[in-house]
Amino acid sequence: MKFTIADLKRGQRGIIKEFTDDTIPLKLLEMGCLPGNDVELVQIAPFKDPLYLNINGSHLAIRKETALKVEIELVE
């Protein structure tokens, strides 16, 4: 089964594998959201969107629709 960032629970971590979609914005890459990097779900906003992430020490928030396009491998 494929996991994306949107499947993470609060405090759970994963490693970014690839993007399922070519429309992933360059800005996200520039902020450190790259294959191989560590991602942790820090907090979910009220009403379940957006998601507050810690990617390799960089803290940023993205919407769920974008999170769905970033495939990850879960770290137990």
Add this chain to the structure above:
Amino acid sequence: MAKQINVALIGNPNTGKTSVFNHLTGLNQQVGNYPGITVEKKEGICKLPRGLKAHIIDLPGTYSLNASSLDENLVIELLLNKNDKDYPDVAVVISDVENLKRNLLLYTQIKDLGIPTILVINMADRMELKGISIDIDLLEERLKTKIALVSSRKNTGIEELKELIINYGRIPTEPCLNASSIDPEYFDRLRKAFPNQSLYKLWLVITQDVNFGNLNRKEINLTQDFLPKKKSELKRLQQKETIARYQFINGVLKETHTVDINAAKDLRAKLDRILTHKVWGYVIFFSIMLLIFQAIYDWSSYPMDFIDMAFAELSEWSKNVLPAGVFTNLISEGIIPGLGGIVIFIPQIAFLFLFISLLEESGYMSRVVFLMDKIMKRFGLSGKSVVPLVSGTACAIPAVMATRNIENWKERLITILVVPFTTCSARLPVYLIIIALVIPDERFLGIFNYQGLTLMLLYLLGFGMSVFSAWVLNKIMDIKGKSYFVIEMPDYKLPMFKNVAINVVEKTKSFVFGAGKIILAISIVLWVLASYGPGDDFNNAETVVTQEYGNSLSEEEFNKHVSSVKLENSYIGIMGKAIEPAVAPLGYDWKIGIAIVSSFAAREVFVGTLATIYSVGSDDEKTIKNRMAAEVNPILGGPLFNFASGISLLLFYAFAMQCMSTLAIVKRETNSWKWPALQLFIMSGIAYVAALAAFQILK
């Protein structure tokens, strides 16, 4: 005199770039606009050791050289154009010690342009707290540069940075990344077609929407023997470039940089848990807003009363001291009341900017964006629209510009269109004086001041109207666009006094001088129009009064009637009477009508106009407020400013699009007259209808 060293400060947002700029230049700085566009240009002079000087430009914050906004375009254009007078001799890239990895991406790009580049690692005071250690010597070697460890909070490392700037000639200019490794075959062809250009610069020109020097994109695409790539291919190459840069950075940092994770568990998580909590988050946000509005109203009333009195005294004094004549009248009845009308708002505007810069400096604003995104999205806005909507309470102009970081065009356009509904500081003068006149100065439940509550309601009305019209626009506008949303969540920081103070002073100054010029000019014109008239009645006002009342009047009453006859027959009186039928149903007399028309240029002119008209008309009441309270409604009798007409005026100003500068900015940002025209007609239409309804129901 020795040549000044041109320095460009570049960095990601939230790295303390502005603090470093403030340390280098002190108050020796000026904020202007780049020619032709509205991006703020901050520059200043820095005194270096040994009598040298540096000219420093603080470039807009950017995450990379891949421009996606006007601000970022500007950074690239300056860095690519050797002929620009501001082209830097040396670039100083500011990074934040906790986000070094991400910050270095921009560093490697700047470095690859062949400009000597100094790296500043800022917030060095937090290293111990966060368990970070860096091998600076090795890092300097691997990045081929000089590094200054700076703490703008503790004011350390600035002198070292100045030394590095003086010796910029010693910094190597070799690149970090070999550009052709992105796609050897493609870059090979590029090199052959343009043998004399730097490959990385060419690559930027191809991928960005900018031109530089004698080379532009069209030319490149038209060059023979060179097959341009498709857009999607270019995008993939850009992604490849970014990944390659991160690989380089990761390699460098692995050797030179360690973080003790155990030390890094901190305040951030605890604060985030409360401030973005599904209940407490909103409670805290609204409490902060309530506090701000109560504070603006309560705290600033003291200095404001003082300023009001002082200007009344000054006007009186100048009348007594200067030789009687037209010129003295112009000063005491035109210029001084006009200036007083603007100076009086300094306390409130300063408070407002103080709170906004505290919210931004502390990192709290990003949490609000996070908290509000889902809700705002429902109305066709973005979480990032909160920042324009909140800073719109200061002024719609910077607010419209603050929409630039909204990625989605439709969300951005809607934000731009609805921002002028928020209560900007120019409305405050109008609100305050009318609230003071028509709302009782009493307390509700012994705590809340009715006047403060009214003000709060007006702010809520502004926000409510923006959100409601956003919802309507979202339903009727059919614009498709790629939607995405990325926002950095910076660490919490204690705001630095110096940054906040400089920000408040600069913003207030530009408000006062910007608006002051318009107000001064308008008040002089108004005074002339009110002091001269075309017909016999104006010139023979004394005779008219004598004919009407006979000789039964006291001297004081006689003079009063003479000045009111004169005013009614002056140029402005005639114009005012002509528009009176349009404003009478709203409960206004012709004087208010004139004030509304003249405040089309800028809302705050309203009070200045009334001040000028009334000071020409009467001598016995000193302050603006007292003069307004003494006015009588010509049709209905009773005080002109009563509850009904007061509410009607408040509503009119809450909704009307009375600001030429905002219209100009909207035109510039949307690149079309269609949107500002739409704003003007729809907003003013709503204003008229709302004011009409309020007066007719309440009267």
